[in-house]
Amino acid sequence: MTAAKKQAKSKAGNGVTAPGVRTATRRARVESKEDAIVKAAYQMFIDVGFAKTTMSEIAKKAGVAEGTLYLYFSNKDALAHTVLADFYERLTLGAKKGVAKLGNTEERLVFLARHHLKNIIKERRILELLSMTDRDSEIYRGSELYKMNRAYVSVFDDVVREGMWRGEIKKTDELWLLRDTFFGALEYGMRTIMLKRRGAEQRVNQLAQTLAEMLIQNTKPAGATENQTSLQNLEKTARRFEKAATRLERITGQM
Amino acid sequence: MTAAKKQAKSKAGNGVTAPGVRTATRRARVESKEDAIVKAAYQMFIDVGFAKTTMSEIAKKAGVAEGTLYLYFSNKDALAHTVLADFYERLTLGAKKGVAKLGNTEERLVFLARHHLKNIIKERRILELLSMTDRDSEIYRGSELYKMNRAYVSVFDDVVREGMWRGEIKKTDELWLLRDTFFGALEYGMRTIMLKRRGAEQRVNQLAQTLAEMLIQNTKPAGATENQTSLQNLEKTARRFEKAATRLERITGQM
DNA sequence: TGACAAAATGAGCTTAACTCATTATTACTG
DNA sequence: CAGTAATAATGAGTTAAGCTCATTTTGTCA
Numbered sequence: 001m002t003a004a005k006k007q008a009k010s011k012a013g014n015g016v017t018a019p020g021v022r023t024a025t026r027r028a029r030v031e032s033k034e035d036a037i038v039k040a041a042y043q044m045f046i047d048v049g050f051a052k053t054t055m056s057e058i059a060k061k062a063g064v065a066e067g068t069l070y071l072y073f074s075n076k077d078a079l080a081h082t083v084l085a086d087f088y089e090r091l092t093l094g095a096k097k098g099v100a101k102l103g104n105t106e107e108r109l110v111f112l113a114r115h116h117l118k119n120i121i122k123e124r125r126i127l128e129l130l131s132m133t134d135r136d137s138e139i140y141r142g143s144e145l146y147k148m149n150r151a152y153v154s155v156f157d158d159v160v161r162e163g164m165w166r167g168e169i170k171k172t173d174e175l176w177l178l179r180d181t182f183f184g185a186l187e188y189g190m191r192t193i194m195l196k197r198r199g200a201e202q203r204v205n206q207l208a209q210t211l212a213e214m215l216i217q218n219t220k221p222a223g224a225t226e227n228q229t230s231l232q233n234l235e236k237t238a239r240r241f242e243k244a245a246t247r248l249e250r251i252t253g254q255m
Numbered sequence: 256m257t258a259a260k261k262q263a264k265s266k267a268g269n270g271v272t273a274p275g276v277r278t279a280t281r282r283a284r285v286e287s288k289e290d291a292i293v294k295a296a297y298q299m300f301i302d303v304g305f306a307k308t309t310m311s312e313i314a315k316k317a318g319v320a321e322g323t324l325y326l327y328f329s330n331k332d333a334l335a336h337t338v339l340a341d342f343y344e345r346l347t348l349g350a351k352k353g354v355a356k357l358g359n360t361e362e363r364l365v366f367l368a369r370h371h372l373k374n375i376i377k378e379r380r381i382l383e384l385l386s387m388t389d390r391d392s393e394i395y396r397g398s399e400l401y402k403m404n405r406a407y408v409s410v411f412d413d414v415v416r417e418g419m420w421r422g423e424i425k426k427t428d429e430l431w432l433l434r435d436t437f438f439g440a441l442e443y444g445m446r447t448i449m450l451k452r453r454g455a456e457q458r459v460n461q462l463a464q465t466l467a468e469m470l471i472q473n474t475k476p477a478g479a480t481e482n483q484t485s486l487q488n489l490e491k492t493a494r495r496f497e498k499a500a501t502r503l504e505r506i507t508g509q510m
Numbered sequence: 511t512g513a514c515a516a517a518a519t520g521a522g523c524t525t526a527a528c529t530c531a532t533t534a535t536t537a538c539t540g
Numbered sequence: 541c542a543g544t545a546a547t548a549a550t551g552a553g554t555t556a557a558g559c560t561c562a563t564t565t566t567g568t569c570a
Contacts, residue, residue, distance in 0.1 A: 029517095029567095030517080033517095033518095049389070051387070054556090054557060054558085055559080056557075064518075064519090065518060065519045065520060066519085066520070066558090066559085067518070067520065067521095067559085067560080067561085068517080068518055068519070069559095070559065070560080071518075075558075075559075076557095076558070076559090124391070128386055131383055132306070134304070135446060135449070135450070136379070136449055140450075141450070174461065174465075176444070177440075177444070177461065177465050179443075179447075180440055180444040180446075180462075181436060181440035181443070181444075181465075181466070181469075183439075183443055184436070184438075184439030184440040184442055184444065185432075185436035185439040185440060186439070187439055187442075187443070188435035188436070188438055188439030188442070189431070189432070189435040189436075189439065191390055191435075192431050192434075192435055194390070194391055195390070206429065207432060207435075210429075210436075211436070214436075214469065280536095280537095284536095284548095285547095285548080288548095309525090309526060309527085310526075310527060310528080311526075311527090319549075320549060320550045320551060321527090322528085322529080322530085322549070322550055322551065322552095323548080323550070324528095325527095325528065325529080326549075330527075330528075331526095331527070
């Protein structure tokens with residue numbers, strides 16, 4: 001409880017002490033210590049996973065006493081939570097930057113897929129921290145983690161919505177179907193890629209390309225238009241010939 | 256170590272004592288006790304999750320002493336492992352039965368999707384046990400869990416391969432792309448369905464139908480047939496025109 | 511420099527997984 | 541049917557990891 005308060009205090013930028021101003025150096029030191037703890041925890045989680053990481057080892061790695069951890073984080077879960085939140089933040093930032101650079105919907109989707117894949121491959125142990133959190137309970141909606149997830153996912157949503165607006169993706173009210181297919185396929189694909197070590201890079205590209213195409217394919221203007229145009233032309237020609245043939249038959253008297 | 260040996264012994268059906276035969280009642284009692292333990296653990300995992308389940312509570316629920324648990328399972332993880340293996344077994348059996356009853360590939364895929372979804376919704380806490388196992392390490396390939404997963408997944412694979420053979424699904428060497436998309440989408444979709452309580456049943460159907468269509472769509476014969484009919488009409492017209500043109504040429508004496 | 515607040519410490523508490531010496535049960539035999 | 545050896549079960553005790561809190565150290569003022 002005390003720790004939780006402190007955690008909030010050092011995270012948010014509220015005025016710590018009344019006089020202020022010259023507290024800067026102290027604050028800076030405190031925050032760098034918090035960073036050191038998070039960094040140590042991150043590394044441990046990556047290396048040996050959450051379950052096998054001990055608080056005492058994190059403390060040692062961060063160069064602080066075990067008790068100090070609890071001044072910054074109320075418990076081990078809260079520490080994992082922070083590590084996960086940082087991960088989401090980086091992920092979201094990278095996604096936004098990449099999308100902003102690209103104009104075409106297909107390119108954007110391929111980028112998002114590759115970006116997601118590469119990051120969950122590199123930091124898959126961090127992603128696993130998610131599975132500890134109870135995503136069923138009512139509490140989850142409204143949690144910081146839920147918001148971070150929404151923020152990340154909405155980058156994808158925005159790309160798709162704009163793609164629909166432009167007519168590059170078939171319109172649907174059920175955006176969740178596309179979203180879950182996209183991210184679900186990426187996470188499962190990641191495991192396959194990890195399992196079959198060979199040709200990882202190629203598989204990443206394959207998966208990203210396939211998913212992007214799957215989304216735009218449904219009513220891809222390119223293919224559909226070509227076929228329709230070709231058929232329409234043929235049919236127009238046919239109609240003209242039908243008329244001409246009928247007239248000819250009338251003249252010659254037979255069929 | 257001792258416990259592990261015992262676990263193996265009571266699991267496998269090897270001859271426990273030399274004389275054999277009349278051991279039946281004792282074996283039966285032992286196995287029913289093992290069942291009681293697994294059942295208790297299953298229920299606890301479902302109710303409060305793996306982390307918050309204590310061995311002492313499992314023991315109490317199963318009506319045995321805490322130490323007895325370790326005669327049957329070397330540790331808590333091994334117990335979770337068994338619960339998970341049982342889950343896979345049920346899942347695989349159900350999938351096989353359902354597929355056998357259906358002849359059409361699309362129907363089979365819809366069934367598999369619905370079957371998977373309904374089960375991972377009902378027993379999602381069991382599915383979470385998977386995320387504890389280290390699916391990266393070399394050890395995983397060759398593990399019992401890996402084999403059970405393969406057995407389950409191969410039901411899907413077989414359906415898809417047969418669908419390809421029949422020409423109902425576009426052929427591809429990259430079956431893993433279809434597989435990961437299918438199961439990944441289902442798992443992510445499950446979470447969305449859990450989160451938005453309303454209209455779960457409808458969402459299940461929607462997701463199952465969408466995924467099945469996605470797989471067969473690429474070269475769905477239906478669409479292709481329509482096009483072919485259209486083409487056939489055109490060809491008929493063309494033949495008629497050829498005749499008419501020939502006659503016209505005869506009359507007009509040109510070309 | 512002294513005093514006060516903020517920060518840090520680590521010995522000790524609590525709890526849960528796991529062990530093992532002891533006891534109880536069962537199946538077989540003379 | 542009593543004796544006995546093998547098998548099964550027990551729960552007090554050990555270990556270890558998360559967490560607490562009385563005490564100490566550090567930093568910043570007047």
